[in-house]
Each structure stands twice: as C-alpha cells, then as structure tokens.
Amino acid sequence: MAASMADAGEFEKWLNDRLDSLEVDQEVYGAYILGILQEEESYEEKEDALLGILSAFLEDEKLEDVCKEIISQWAESCARHCMNYLLNFLSLSVLAIANLIEKQAQIVVKQKEVSQESRKRKEAKEAVLAQYANITDDEEYPFFLDVNTEAEEEEQAFPPSGDKSLFKNTNVEEVLSRKKQQRDQAKEDSHKKKETDKMQREKDKLARQDRKDKEKKRTQKGERKR
Incomplete structure (x- = not known):
C-alpha cells in the first residue's frame, strides 16, 4: 500500500521523459502505467502488466530491462516518500514532546510559586497573630510589664x-x-x-x-x- 500513498509528481515526470525516449505516447500510456504501479501490490503483478503494455513498442531483449527500470524507479520514489513521511512524523513527535516538557516545567514552576506565596501568607498571618497575642496579654496582665x-x-x-x-x-x-x-x-x-x-x-x-x-x-x- 506504500505505492498508493506515494507522491507521484517527481516519478511521473521521469516516466513521461522515459516514455518519450522510447517513442511511446506518454499522454496515452503515462497515466495508465502510473495507475498500474499504484494499484498492483506485488512485483510480479506490476511486471506482467508493464510487459503487456510495452510489448507493442519494444523488442523482447529490451522489454524486460525497461519494465524492471520503471519498477525500480517507482520503488525508489516510494522509499523516498516513506522516508520523508517518517522524518516529518519524528519531527512532529519531537516537537510535541518538547512542548509537553515545557508545559510540565511551567506547571512545576507555577506550583512552586504558589507554594512559596502560600508559605509567605502563612508566615505573615502567624506574625500578626503572635503580635496580637502579645498585645492582648499586655492589656489583660499589665503587671507583667514590670518584669524589668x-x-x-x-x-x-x-x-x-x-x-x-x-x-x-x-x-x-x-x-x-x-x-x-x-x-x-x-x-x-x-x-x-x-x-x-x-x-x-x-x-x-x-x-x-x-x-x-x-x-x-x-x-x-x-x-x-x-
């Protein structure tokens, strides 16, 4: 199925040029051959179909080599497409992981800031309560002021x-x-x-x-x- 997903633009240009060099009408047979390469699954099926098409234009000693050349060029095109697809996928995966790590780091920093802010508020509250307690003790028990x-x-x-x-x-x-x-x-x-x-x-x-x-x-x- 990799062949059906291939970007045929570059290969189609090469195929049309090759058919012209063989004096085969690329406007008639170019799209037909491309469809066979995309639809047929096995190497043998592709080769049999190409032999049937090109046998009307090529001699037997040259026919098989041309069919193998076309199939080989198609396989290389599919391989390049798969490699580009894999590289793009890996690039997107790395980017997604980097974004996830960055977001996680931001969450950790934010939690730390919230924790520090809560601790400061708690310390301030305790200081106020301690000060209030001292004032209350002094008002209710003034005789303790004479300790010195x-x-x-x-x-x-x-x-x-x-x-x-x-x-x-x-x-x-x-x-x-x-x-x-x-x-x-x-x-x-x-x-x-x-x-x-x-x-x-x-x-x-x-x-x-x-x-x-x-x-x-x-x-x-x-x-x-x-």
Missing part, C-alpha cells in the same frame, strides 16, 4: 559582690513581699475594672430598656387620645 523593674530591684537587693553574707535576708524578703503585693494589687484592680465595666453595661442596658418602655407608653397614650 522587678529584676532591677532584686539586683539592688542582691548587688554584685563576692560576699553575699553582708546583706540581710530581711531586705530580700521585703523586696519579694512588695513585688507580690504589687502583682496581687494589679490582679485585683484588673478584676475590679472588669466588674465595674460589667455593671456599667448592665446599667446602660436597663436605661435603654427604660427609655424604650417610656416611649412605648407615650405612643400608646397618644393613640388613645385620638
């Missing part, structure tokens, strides 16, 4: 010296006791403030409800007067 002050006062109670026995234990106890009182006072103040705020909210709520009730009664009185 405590350290300084304790350092005063224990000044650097090679002989710690010179300082009385009473100074240490006083400092620790004073700091404990400050922390307890800070906790108590914070608790009182929360209770005060809660009571104030309740008062505000009752006041709003009282205003609504008065407004409702005033509206009802106005409707009865009508």
Whole structure:
C-alpha cells in the first residue's frame, strides 16, 4: 500500500521523459502505467502488466530491462516518500514532546510559586497573630510589664559582690513581699475594672430598656387620645 500513498509528481515526470525516449505516447500510456504501479501490490503483478503494455513498442531483449527500470524507479520514489513521511512524523513527535516538557516545567514552576506565596501568607498571618497575642496579654496582665523593674530591684537587693553574707535576708524578703503585693494589687484592680465595666453595661442596658418602655407608653397614650 506504500505505492498508493506515494507522491507521484517527481516519478511521473521521469516516466513521461522515459516514455518519450522510447517513442511511446506518454499522454496515452503515462497515466495508465502510473495507475498500474499504484494499484498492483506485488512485483510480479506490476511486471506482467508493464510487459503487456510495452510489448507493442519494444523488442523482447529490451522489454524486460525497461519494465524492471520503471519498477525500480517507482520503488525508489516510494522509499523516498516513506522516508520523508517518517522524518516529518519524528519531527512532529519531537516537537510535541518538547512542548509537553515545557508545559510540565511551567506547571512545576507555577506550583512552586504558589507554594512559596502560600508559605509567605502563612508566615505573615502567624506574625500578626503572635503580635496580637502579645498585645492582648499586655492589656489583660499589665503587671507583667514590670518584669524589668522587678529584676532591677532584686539586683539592688542582691548587688554584685563576692560576699553575699553582708546583706540581710530581711531586705530580700521585703523586696519579694512588695513585688507580690504589687502583682496581687494589679490582679485585683484588673478584676475590679472588669466588674465595674460589667455593671456599667448592665446599667446602660436597663436605661435603654427604660427609655424604650417610656416611649412605648407615650405612643400608646397618644393613640388613645385620638
């Protein structure tokens, strides 16, 4: 079937020139011989058909050589066509594979960029949450802000010296006791403030409800007067 797919343009030109050299009418027999070469499957079938056509124009000793020459030239034309077809197919296959590899590489790069962007957003979110948590802790437990002050006062109670026995234990106890009182006072103040705020909210709520009730009664009185 390779012969039926061959590009007969180049071969047809050669065949017409060869028939002219043999003084065979190429306009009549050129297309006929080309059709036989394309349709017949085996070498023997092609040769028998050509012998039947050209026997009217050629002598026996020359006839067989011309038929073999035509069939050989046709086979070379088919081989060139198949080779060109194969090369084109391979070229397209290589191009398709290259495009596939390029697309895959782009997908990998894009996934990497998305992953990096997600990681950056996650880190930024964690940083904001950590900062918010620190602010909240400072607002709810302000006594922790005095840590440095405590350290300084304790350092005063224990000044650097090679002989710690010179300082009385009473100074240490006083400092620790004073700091404990400050922390307890800070906790108590914070608790009182929360209770005060809660009571104030309740008062505000009752006041709003009282205003609504008065407004409702005033509206009802106005409707009865009508």
